[in-house]
Amino acid sequence: MDTMLDPIDALKSDHEAVKVVLGNLDGYLKKIGGQVSDPLRKNLINQLNEITSFIDKDLEIHFKKEENALFPVLGNYIGIETGPIHVMLIEHEQSRQLSKEFKNAISEYLSNNKYENIVSSGDSLIQLLSEHIDKENNILFNMAEMQLNNEEKNKIMEKMRSIK
Ligand SMILES: [Fe+2]
Numbered sequence: 305m306d307t308m309l310d311p312i313d314a315l316k317s318d319h320e321a322v323k324v325v326l327g328n329l330d331g332y333l334k335k336i337g338g339q340v341s342d343p344l345r346k347n348l349i350n351q352l353n354e355i356t357s358f359i360d361k362d363l364e365i366h367f368k369k370e371e372n373a374l375f376p377v378l379g380n381y382i383g384i385e386t387g388p389i390h391v392m393l394i395e396h397e398q399s400r401q402l403s404k405e406f407k408n409a410i411s412e413y414l415s416n417n418k419y420e421n422i423v424s425s426g427d428s429l430i431q432l433l434s435e436h437i438d439k440e441n442n443i444l445f446n447m448a449e450m451q452l453n454n455e456e457k458n459k460i461m462e463k464m465r466s467i468k
């Protein structure tokens with residue numbers, strides 16, 4: 305099977321893009337929480353917009369590819385209500401919640417100049433998503449490689465392409 309047509313390879317490649325953004329976010333948060341002048345801190349916080357827009361658009365599309373294309377088909381083999389897919393779904397919701405808290409913390413900073421919540425919610429989001437990606441890469445996707453046949457993979461890929 306052409307690797308570009310393999311849905312698991314496509315999702316793994318999304319994960320690499322997410323990891324780059326999380327690395328950038330970590331760099332921003334370390335500076336924001338460190339010894340910097342107020343104007344520089346404000347400037348750094350303004351630059352978080354590109355990261356929140358990645359989370360709102362690209363990460364959300366990635367979650368939908370998993371939730372609406374991969375999980376229903378893989379769920380036929382390993383179940384959805386319990387087990388690894390269930391855990392992944394809970395973590396997607398936790399990520400959505402943390403991303404809301406992160407964005408709220410950014411808007412609150414604009415009114416009260418407190419940056420601590422930006423750093424703490426951002427750090428929590430990095431930790432959650434890093435561990436989530438590791439679990440998918442090392443556990444869930446291995447299960448998918450073992451269970452899914454080419455016909456199912458094609459069907460998943462086709463569905464993933466329709467998600468925008
Ligand atoms: Fe996921």
Ligand SMILES: [Fe+2]
Pocket residue numbers: 315319366370437440
């Ligand atoms: Fe994922």
